[in-house]
Amino acid sequence: MSRQIAIVEDEEAIAQNYCDALRRQGYKVNHYRSRPEASEAFATKLPDLAIIDVGLGDEIEGGFELCRELRTQAPELPIIFLTARDSEFDVVSGLRLGADDYLTKDISQPHMLARITALFRRIDALQSPSTKETEISRGNLTLNMDRMNARWKENLVDLTVTELWIVHSLAQHPGHVKNRQQLMDAANVVLDDNTITSHIKRIRKKFKELDDSFDCIQTAYGMGYRWVLDQEK
Amino acid sequence: MRLKKQLLLVSLVTLSLPWVGCQYIQEMDSALRKGQTDALVATAKAVSARIGNDPQLIQTIDAYATPGSTPVVAHALNIKPIKDGYADEWITANYDFQPLQEDMEIVAGIYRNELYLFLRVTTENIHYYTPALSRPTLADTIQLNLNSNTGDQRDIALYASGEGQIHAARQLSASNFAIEHQIKGYWLEWQNGFQVELSLPLSWAQQAFTIQYKPSPKKSANEQVQTALVPATLTPLIYFSDPLAKQLMIFQRQGVRLTLTTPESWIIAADGDLQDQATETLSKQHGLLRWIYKLALTSGHYPELPLVNKTGKIDTTEFQQTVQGEHSIGWYTKGNKESVRVSYPIYAVNETPKRIVGTLIADQGSDSLTSMTNSAFNRLLFYSVIASLSVITILIFYASWLSFRIQKLSAAATTAISDSGKINENFPVYSTQDEIGDLSRGYAQLLARLQEYTNYLRTLSSKLSHELRTPLAIVRSSLDNLEYENIPDQARTYAERAKEGTTRLSNILNAMSAASRVEQAIGAAEQENIPCDQLLQNLTEAYRDVYQHVIFSLNVRSEPEKLVVWGSGELLVQMLDKLVDNAADFCPEKGKIELGLYRHNNDVVFTVHNEGPPLPSHMHGQLFDSMVSVRDKDIPDNEGHHLGLGLYIVRLISDFHRGEVQGYNVPDHSGVIFEVRIPAKS
Numbered sequence: 077m078s079r080q081i082a083i084v085e086d087e088e089a090i091a092q093n094y095c096d097a098l099r100r101q102g103y104k105v106n107h108y109r110s111r112p113e114a115s116e117a118f119a120t121k122l123p124d125l126a127i128i129d130v131g132l133g134d135e136i137e138g139g140f141e142l143c144r145e146l147r148t149q150a151p152e153l154p155i156i157f158l159t160a161r162d163s164e165f166d167v168v169s170g171l172r173l174g175a176d177d178y179l180t181k182d183i184s185q186p187h188m189l190a191r192i193t194a195l196f197r198r199i200d201a202l203q204s205p206s207t208k209e210t211e212i213s214r215g216n217l218t219l220n221m222d223r224m225n226a227r228w229k230e231n232l233v234d235l236t237v238t239e240l241w242i243v244h245s246l247a248q249h250p251g252h253v254k255n256r257q258q259l260m261d262a263a264n265v266v267l268d269d270n271t272i273t274s275h276i277k278r279i280r281k282k283f284k285e286l287d288d289s290f291d292c293i294q295t296a297y298g299m300g301y302r303w304v305l306d307q308e309k
Numbered sequence: 310m311r312l313k314k315q316l317l318l319v320s321l322v323t324l325s326l327p328w329v330g331c332q333y334i335q336e337m338d339s340a341l342r343k344g345q346t347d348a349l350v351a352t353a354k355a356v357s358a359r360i361g362n363d364p365q366l367i368q369t370i371d372a373y374a375t376p377g378s379t380p381v382v383a384h385a386l387n388i389k390p391i392k393d394g395y396a397d398e399w400i401t402a403n404y405d406f407q408p409l410q411e412d413m414e415i416v417a418g419i420y421r422n423e424l425y426l427f428l429r430v431t432t433e434n435i436h437y438y439t440p441a442l443s444r445p446t447l448a449d450t451i452q453l454n455l456n457s458n459t460g461d462q463r464d465i466a467l468y469a470s471g472e473g474q475i476h477a478a479r480q481l482s483a484s485n486f487a488i489e490h491q492i493k494g495y496w497l498e499w500q501n502g503f504q505v506e507l508s509l510p511l512s513w514a515q516q517a518f519t520i521q522y523k524p525s526p527k528k529s530a531n532e533q534v535q536t537a538l539v540p541a542t543l544t545p546l547i548y549f550s551d552p553l554a555k556q557l558m559i560f561q562r563q564g565v566r567l568t569l570t571t572p573e574s575w576i577i578a579a580d581g582d583l584q585d586q587a588t589e590t591l592s593k594q595h596g597l598l599r600w601i602y603k604l605a606l607t608s609g610h611y612p613e614l615p616l617v618n619k620t621g622k623i624d625t626t627e628f629q630q631t632v633q634g635e636h637s638i639g640w641y642t643k644g645n646k647e648s649v650r651v652s653y654p655i656y657a658v659n660e661t662p663k664r665i666v667g668t669l670i671a672d673q674g675s676d677s678l679t680s681m682t683n684s685a686f687n688r689l690l691f692y693s694v695i696a697s698l699s700v701i702t703i704l705i706f707y708a709s710w711l712s713f714r715i716q717k718l719s720a721a722a723t724t725a726i727s728d729s730g731k732i733n734e735n736f737p738v739y740s741t742q743d744e745i746g747d748l749s750r751g752y753a754q755l756l757a758r759l760q761e762y763t764n765y766l767r768t769l770s771s772k773l774s775h776e777l778r779t780p781l782a783i784v785r786s787s788l789d790n791l792e793y794e795n796i797p798d799q800a801r802t803y804a805e806r807a808k809e810g811t812t813r814l815s816n817i818l819n820a821m822s823a824a825s826r827v828e829q830a831i832g833a834a835e836q837e838n839i840p841c842d843q844l845l846q847n848l849t850e851a852y853r854d855v856y857q858h859v860i861f862s863l864n865v866r867s868e869p870e871k872l873v874v875w876g877s878g879e880l881l882v883q884m885l886d887k888l889v890d891n892a893a894d895f896c897p898e899k900g901k902i903e904l905g906l907y908r909h910n911n912d913v914v915f916t917v918h919n920e921g922p923p924l925p926s927h928m929h930g931q932l933f934d935s936m937v938s939v940r941d942k943d944i945p946d947n948e949g950h951h952l953g954l955g956l957y958i959v960r961l962i963s964d965f966h967r968g969e970v971q972g973y974n975v976p977d978h979s980g981v982i983f984e985v986r987i988p989a990k991s
Binding site: 087089090093094096097100160161163165180181182184185271273274277295296297299 | 776781811826833844848
């Protein structure tokens with residue numbers, strides 16, 4: 077059974093391009109041009125993944141509104157924000173609303189598809205019983221890249237796919253400095269340094285919510301970041 | 310000229326207050342004078358009328374008439390002269406000698422009903438009387454023809470037989486003389502002749518008094534001996550008449566002197582004194598003050614008042630007019646005082662045709678006026694000095710306050726936009742409703758607009774990047790999809806190129822929005838203590854790896870204290886990244902880049918010094934603005950995007966750390982130094 081993806085996008089050309097690309101990958105794609113249209117459709121049937129533009133026609137933050145609605149209907153539904161708006165504020169708002177990822181529109185198709193795949197993998201992992209999986213364990217951190225999740229002291233850390241990839245990149249070789257470019261590549265994003273910085277900041281925050289004493293991601297000024305094993309400190 | 314000086318000059322206008330006051334006082338003064346003279350004229354008129362109505366008084370005056378001859382004036386003496394032939398007491402009393410003949414002059418006076426005479430005769434040689442002479446008149450004699458008020462006539466010859474007592478002989482008949490004992494005197498020689506001082510009873514001369522010098526007949530060429538003593542006409546003696554003085558006394562008031570003269574201008578009665586209470590006050594005045602008053606208030610220069618007691622005659626211009634039958638007024642000065650003189654003709658009322666029988670002269674000193682105007686002037690001077698000073702003080706204060714406000718405003722205006730183009734946000738806005746307030750509000754509005762516009766310009770890049778992303782996404786996703794289509798290889802090449810183009814565009818957009826993202830990062834930055842030397846050390850290592858084509862050196866000046874700033878390490882690193890990136894771009898192959906760190910006052914200063922072309926001078930102020938690039942267009946840019954955002958980000962970050970960033974050329978133009986000053990953590 078092929079996956080159902082909903083694209084909510086007011087820009088016809090982009091929507092059609094994404095639709096084509098996703099269909100080519102074998103997904104079923106529905107395109108909605110506005111929030112009411114999408115809400116109506118979601119009321120009858122939920123998609124497996126929603127890709128939502130923040131600005132929908134006249135509604136500057138229609139996407140956020142829609143995300144809120146969807147989250148109440150389906151807490152587990154993966155939602156990706158795809159937008160031309162890349163301000164830190166928007167990113168934070170989007171993620172706070174429970175989006176799984178926040179991407180700018182000029183992301184390349186392979187990158188986007190990689191994310192979608194990863195998200196579906198996470199969903200599948202939630203639904204399927206645990207099989208033999210590859211887990212990376214670094215001190216208190218356990219990464220499961222099949223299920224696309226991270227645990228800190230056995231507690232699930234609520235990371236987006238992008239964040240998970242960054243943590244994965246850092247924790248793979250503890251103590252090695254990863255520069256921003258490397259982290260961008262790992263996270264399949266093409267952005268500037270500040271985005272990485274703010275990603276790191278968010279990641280730290282998420283870990284700190286679980287464990288106040290978390291201090292495994294260290295800044296190597298001018299070079300990047302490194303993962304320090306908690307036993308070493 | 311500064312505002313303070315200007316207002317000080319303006320305040321000097323208040324110095325015209327005393328001038329205006331002086332004008333006013335002078336007006337007042339002249340009005341008072343007018344009043345005074347009017348009152349005086351009225352007095353004179355009343356006295357004239359009184360005398361002109363009394364036939365007896367007219368008769369008294371008429372008795373003094375001296376048509377065609379010169380009468381002798383007898384002054385009223387205050388001390389009894391000593392009859393010694395010396396003129397000291399007369400000269401000190403300031404009496405003028407009256408020339409009666411060409412070789413004789415006389416001065417006369419009355420003291421206690423005695424008539425005193427002093428004669429001075431000029432003659433080559435004196436013929437004294439010797440007993441050998443048959444008559445006294447054959448020697449040099451002084452002849453007196455006297456009429457008493459009882460009608461007795463005496464003709465007396467005075468002679469001497471040498472210096473010493475004189476002899477008086479009354480002529481009883483042509484050749485009969487009798488010694489007159491009541492006439493005493495002294496005969497004294499002087500270099501040009503002789504002097505005689507004598508006295509006789511006044512009553513003898515009350516009706517007529519004629520005196521002549523008769524030289525000895527031997528002196529004359531024709532030996533005609535004049536024996537007769539009686540002259541052709543007898544002239545009255547001019548002396549003060551008591552009944553007339555009494556009349557004047559009736560009208561006497563303080564400070565007024567009334568004088569009565571005959572039509573020939575001989576003074577025959579006087580009463581009163583120009584001195585009054587004010588005179589005393591004035592005489593106590595300080596000389597300097599008096600001088601100032603004189604300078605400020607004196608309206609004109611009047612002629613000196615002639616001393617009447619010198620001649621016994623009033624002979625001023627207004628008197629001449631009175632004789633014509635009109636009254637007239639004249640002002641005089643006497644020493645440092647002024648006085649007014651009114652001259653009024655006295656008509657015999659009951660006679661026709663009207664006849665002028667005499668003149669009444671009323672003098673009044675203006676001392677009371679002067680003291681009044683002086684005290685007014687005093688007060689005026691006092692008030693205007695107070696007023697001027699207070700005005701000047703107030704103006705100076707006001708000017709200081711104004712100039713302080715304007716200075717504050719101008720200082721604020723000067724610093725409103727810093728060298729780096731940053732608009733200061735705490736521009737003072739005055740709430741005062743005056744022009745300066747308006748100006749400050751106008752400025753503030755201007756700055757606010759400028760700020761808005763600058764903000765618009767600054768956010769333009771992020772807005773642009775945001776707007777461009779959507780069409781770019783369309784192009785990109787279309788190209789991505791195109792890969793899956795069957796297109797000829799030729800077309801695929803074009804698609805590849807287009808894709809490269811979009812990637813570049815994408816990078817440009819990222820760079821463009823970087824600035825706004827830095828702004829956001831700043832908003833969310835967490836601050837901590839950053840050890841600067843350590844940070845710079847790490848960075849230098851990192852930069853050596855990244856920029857292989859240049860040689861890095863680190864120059865951290867050793868300081869007693871650690872160089873620590875309070876800030877965000879991430880941001881500082883980003884700032885230095887941009888600076889170094891910039892430096893490396895301009896640095897020639899194998900050129901040097903030196904990172905420096907030192908303390909200056911309370912600032913930590915980071916420097917990035919690279920060899921290479923200097924900064925263009927005209928771009929100095931805009932260097933750190935958004936979207937300004939001073940790069941040479943000829944240098945091919947491998948990165949494909951240099952939007953001039955690097956230094957803008959540097960400025961944002963240094964601003965966030967309350968610092969200042971500056972770029973300037975090395976003096977020998979061998980390179981460029983960028984300096985970032987950040988307040989040190991104490």
